[in-house]
Amino acid sequence: MDVMKKVPVREQDAKVRAKNFEEVCLGYNKEEAMEEAIRCLNCKNAKCVVGCPVSIDIPGFIQEVKAGNIEEAAKIIGKSSALPAVCGRVCPQETQCEGVCIRGIKGEPVSIGKLERFVADWSRENNIEPEAPKPLNGKKVAVIGSGPAGLTCAGDLAKEGYDVTIFEALHEPGGVLVYGIPEFRLPKDTVVKHEIDNVKKLGVKIETNVVIGKSTTIDELLNEEGFDAVFIGSGAGLPKFMGIPGENANGVFSANEYLTRNNLMKAFMHGYDTPILAGQKVAVVGGGNVAMDAARTALRLGAEVHIVYRRSEEELPARVEEVHHAKEEGIIFDLLTNPIEILVNENGWVKGMKCVKMELGEPDASGRRRPFEVKDSEFVIELDTVIMSLGTSPNPLISSTTDGLEVNKWQCIVADEEHGKTTKEGVYAGGDAVTGAATVILAMEAGKIGAKGIMEFLENK
Amino acid sequence: MYKIVKAEELAKNIYLMEVEAKRVAHSCKPGQFVIVKLDEKGERIPLTICDYDREAGTITIVFQTLGASTQRMAELNVGDSFRDFSGPLGCPSEFLDESIEELKGKKMLFVAGGVGTAPVYPQVKWLHENGIEADVIVGSKSKDMLILEKEMKAVAGNLYITTDDGSYERKGLVTDVIKDLVENQGKKYDVVVAIGPMIMMKFVSLLTKELGLHTIVSLNPIMVDGTGMCGACRVTVDGKVKFACVDGPEFDGHLINFDEAMKRQQMYKSDEGRAILKLQEGDTHHGGCGECGGDE
Numbered sequence: 001m002d003v004m005k006k007v008p009v010r011e012q013d014a015k016v017r018a019k020n021f022e023e024v025c026l027g028y029n030k031e032e033a034m035e036e037a038i039r040c041l042n043c044k045n046a047k048c049v050v051g052c053p054v055s056i057d058i059p060g061f062i063q064e065v066k067a068g069n070i071e072e073a074a075k076i077i078g079k080s081s082a083l084p085a086v087c088g089r090v091c092p093q094e095t096q097c098e099g100v101c102i103r104g105i106k107g108e109p110v111s112i113g114k115l116e117r118f119v120a121d122w123s124r125e126n127n128i129e130p131e132a133p134k135p136l137n138g139k140k141v142a143v144i145g146s147g148p149a150g151l152t153c154a155g156d157l158a159k160e161g162y163d164v165t166i167f168e169a170l171h172e173p174g175g176v177l178v179y180g181i182p183e184f185r186l187p188k189d190t191v192v193k194h195e196i197d198n199v200k201k202l203g204v205k206i207e208t209n210v211v212i213g214k215s216t217t218i219d220e221l222l223n224e225e226g227f228d229a230v231f232i233g234s235g236a237g238l239p240k241f242m243g244i245p246g247e248n249a250n251g252v253f254s255a256n257e258y259l260t261r262n263n264l265m266k267a268f269m270h271g272y273d274t275p276i277l278a279g280q281k282v283a284v285v286g287g288g289n290v291a292m293d294a295a296r297t298a299l300r301l302g303a304e305v306h307i308v309y310r311r312s313e314e315e316l317p318a319r320v321e322e323v324h325h326a327k328e329e330g331i332i333f334d335l336l337t338n339p340i341e342i343l344v345n346e347n348g349w350v351k352g353m354k355c356v357k358m359e360l361g362e363p364d365a366s367g368r369r370r371p372f373e374v375k376d377s378e379f380v381i382e383l384d385t386v387i388m389s390l391g392t393s394p395n396p397l398i399s400s401t402t403d404g405l406e407v408n409k410w411q412c413i414v415a416d417e418e419h420g421k422t423t424k425e426g427v428y429a430g431g432d433a434v435t436g437a438a439t440v441i442l443a444m445e446a447g448k449i450g451a452k453g454i455m456e457f458l459e460n461k
Numbered sequence: 462m463y464k465i466v467k468a469e470e471l472a473k474n475i476y477l478m479e480v481e482a483k484r485v486a487h488s489c490k491p492g493q494f495v496i497v498k499l500d501e502k503g504e505r506i507p508l509t510i511c512d513y514d515r516e517a518g519t520i521t522i523v524f525q526t527l528g529a530s531t532q533r534m535a536e537l538n539v540g541d542s543f544r545d546f547s548g549p550l551g552c553p554s555e556f557l558d559e560s561i562e563e564l565k566g567k568k569m570l571f572v573a574g575g576v577g578t579a580p581v582y583p584q585v586k587w588l589h590e591n592g593i594e595a596d597v598i599v600g601s602k603s604k605d606m607l608i609l610e611k612e613m614k615a616v617a618g619n620l621y622i623t624t625d626d627g628s629y630e631r632k633g634l635v636t637d638v639i640k641d642l643v644e645n646q647g648k649k650y651d652v653v654v655a656i657g658p659m660i661m662m663k664f665v666s667l668l669t670k671e672l673g674l675h676t677i678v679s680l681n682p683i684m685v686d687g688t689g690m691c692g693a694c695r696v697t698v699d700g701k702v703k704f705a706c707v708d709g710p711e712f713d714g715h716l717i718n719f720d721e722a723m724k725r726q727q728m729y730k731s732d733e734g735r736a737i738l739k740l741q742e743g744d745t746h747h748g749g750c751g752e753c754g755g756d757e
């Protein structure tokens with residue numbers, strides 16, 4: 001074994017997986033995990049822990065894996081994270097825990113994410129129950145949204161004896177974990193549902209089909225329904241469009257719609273009623289994780305798929321692993337390309353997309369080189385489906401119906417970083433609703449901070 | 462689970478159901494809608510709130526069978542349940558922003574087409590309960606497709622009924638009645654509210670624009686989440702893109718790009734699907750105005 005290299009992880013073959021929705025990465029088994037664990041140096045001053053937004057005791061759990069005590073390892077992770085099977089799969093580890101791993105200075109970093117995933121999967125398969133919560137303390141907290149921020153906040157509060165109810169607008173809890181991230185990266189029925197069930201086992205109640213701001217309001221929750229505090233984890237679900245001609249044609253979707261039809265509504269599965277127009281030749285506009293997910297979904301539904309992105313490969317905001325997987329599966333990358341018009345046939349359907357070639361200039365404020373149009377470079381791509389994946393912003397539904405809740409100019413809820421405290425007393429917020437679209441683990445961190453802030457507030461009340 | 466406490470067939474292929482949904486009944490207002498989901502595998506189906514009982518905690522919906530989901534819904538009986546029932550969604554009707562005094566000074570005309578009669582009813586009823594009598598035109602394909610006549614009569618000022626085939630009351634389209642009222646009978650209206658098939662709302666809006674009558678319509682584009690998350694429901698209003706589920710569903714009829722909206726509504730209607738529908742449903746109509754193209 002080469003200690004400089006990660007124990008390789010088994011994956012579904014690219015040709016096979018391009019035609020199914022089963023998970024791409026198969027994960028470690030116990031032998032592989034124990035072997036990988038040996039590579040950890042058990043650093044005294046473990047940098048990896050600092051790199052993890054929820055500060056999992058990484059060397060601690062890895063040493064248990066090394067010794068084969070997986071249940072102990074699960075307990076250590078459980079102290080810091082309520083969703084390890086999720087994070088082990090979708091965290092951008094390369095820029096977090098693994099990005100600063102000491103092992104990574106000379107060779108490859110320890111495969112922390114895959115080890116975490118193994119521990120979580122093993123606990124699920126072996127029915128390891130989460131630790132019991134403290135007895136109820138008589139205080140009621142409402143959590144809005146059941147994405148990673150809301151689930152984490154609810155779980156942390158319930159552990160300490162708070163009586164927590166999550167209100168979720170959709171018919172299934174999980175937020176982006178169920179409606180956005182596809183099955184082939186994050187299995188719903190096994191992984192996501194199980195982790196949500198664990199939160200429920202702590203006594204958290206989840207009321208679905210409740211749209212805060214419509215079904216009821218934060219003020220009503222506080223003043224009429226007897227909640228002592230509220231945490232807002234409502235995400236950043238509002239999709240952006242480009243504003244180019246033809247964008248309302250039949251066959252143009254937001255990535256959210258395309259993914260929701262397929263993931264939440266299970267359009268890809270036989271027997272489910274919700275339809276999806278898969279498309280024969282699809283362009284996905286954008287270069288982030290969401291774009292990769294939409295592209296790989298369309299591919300699996302049988303389309304030829306192009307990613308159309310206005311900068312170069314280096315600037316792609318998606319995780320390296322996702323880009324790599326997408327390429328392996330046969331996604332075509334049309335880089336340095338920007339759409340300027342969607343061409344529509346006489347029946348209102350997409351028939352093509354007019355694009356221009358781009359070139360990169362000097363770095364802009366974000367540090368990325370700014371793209372500019374190459375003169376007279378217009379050309380047309382023929383296609384029948386366009387999926388816009390240009391980012392999302394927070395939905396104003398809650399802020400516009402809550403007195404005294406301040407938002408910034410991007411509609412993000414204003415909340416302080418230490419406690420998640422908003423401008424309204426007793427109301428805390430975190431996750432994408434505050435930061436704009438970010439990551440699962442940052443949303444979880446914000447959920448933790450919010451829970452702590454709420455506990456402090458209610459203890460001193 | 463949301464229990465069905467009343468289920469009735471109002472006319473051929475048009476069903477009324479009263480469903481227990483406490484939160485929705487507590488906070489809904491006229492003009493809003495719900496999204497229902499039959500079971501695990503069902504679609505999310507948007508339906509206008511047709512009536513509500515705050516004390517009993519129930520919501521009344523009226524729907525027409527169209528595709529697989531609404532047909533499956535029609536098979537439900539009292540005691541059965543919907544798995545999901547979410548709402549109220551969308552914005553309440555515009556007139557709720559005005560004071561009763563202001564409204565009393567206005568003359569309103571409601572125009573309902575087919576199953577659109579159901580969502581018009583709570584608005585007229587609300588006005589009636591507040592001492593305001595609005596005129597109502599109901600258009601139906603034929604006598605046996607007409608719904609809620611008795612209920613509407615009880616709350617409307619003047620009620621004008623018209624059928625496409627002349628099998629009951631007047632013969633003709635709702636637009637013929639509007640023209641007649643305004644041009645021949647000298648009626649004056651400050652605002653028209655039209656709800657029905659998209660094509661009916663389009664032609665009503667074209668006519669009222671000519672007549673200079675402010676017009677509100679309630680759009681029913683294809684939706685998925687109903688909370689502003691997917692953009693499936695986008696419509697162009699006054700040249701700007703709006704999401705009907707959160708910015709509407711009611712809009713100024715004179716500003717809507719109806720042709721685009723109608724094309725978008727057909728998005729999942731493949732030629733083959735259309736053929737199957739025709740086969741299954743024969744000549745049943747998808748609206749009530751005779752022009753909606755639902756049975757083409």
Ligand SMILES: Cc1cc2nc3c(=O)[nH]c(=O)nc-3n(C[C@H](O)[C@H](O)[C@H](O)COP(=O)(O)OP(=O)(O)OC[C@H]3O[C@@H](n4cnc5c(N)ncnc54)[C@H](O)[C@@H]3O)c2cc1C
Pocket residue numbers: 090091092144145146147148149150167168169170173174175176177180181182210211212213233234235236237259289290293395397398430431432433437438439440441443
């Ligand atoms: C397709 C896709 C792929 C992604 N891939 C990755 C990845 O690989 N790695 C990663 O780290 N991150 C990824 N992300 C980002 C990550 O999923 C989000 O940053 C994270 O889910 C944010 O969590 P949250 O709890 O703040 O909000 P969300 O997960 O958005 O959850 C918010 C919840 O609140 C509900 N809600 C909203 N408004 C209301 C209301 N008014 N009343 C009641 N409920 C309401 C919503 O329905 C939703 O369920 C991806 C995102 C997408 C869309």
Ligand SMILES: Cc1cc2nc3c(=O)[nH]c(=O)nc-3n(C[C@H](O)[C@H](O)[C@H](O)COP(=O)(O)OP(=O)(O)OC[C@H]3O[C@@H](n4cnc5c(N)ncnc54)[C@H](O)[C@@H]3O)c2cc1C
Pocket residue numbers: 494504506507508509510523524525526527528529530531532576579580680681682683684710726727728729730731734
């Ligand atoms: C805000 C709103 C309020 C509505 N209120 C009512 C109501 O009170 N009563 C009622 O009967 N219907 C109402 N509708 C329409 C209703 O939602 C559709 O008829 C229903 O979703 C069709 O479902 P289906 O599965 O039976 O048909 P599908 O199989 O989905 O559709 C059959 C065909 O109908 C078309 N279609 C799909 N969705 C819609 C739609 N939203 N509107 C029109 N045509 C559509 C498609 O082209 C499709 O091919 C409303 C829609 C909206 C958006």
Ligand code: SF4
Pocket residue numbers: 051052053054055056058081087088091093096097098112113116441
């Ligand atoms: S939660 Fe994410 S960042 Fe933290 S250890 Fe796990 S994979 Fe790394």
Ligand code: SF4
Pocket residue numbers: 039040041042043046047048049058059062100101102103104110112
């Ligand atoms: S930094 Fe790397 S090697 Fe050191 S403890 Fe963390 S995982 Fe192990």
Ligand code: FES
Pocket residue numbers: 683684685686687688689690691692693694695704705706707
């Ligand atoms: S239905 Fe999804 S945004 Fe309106």
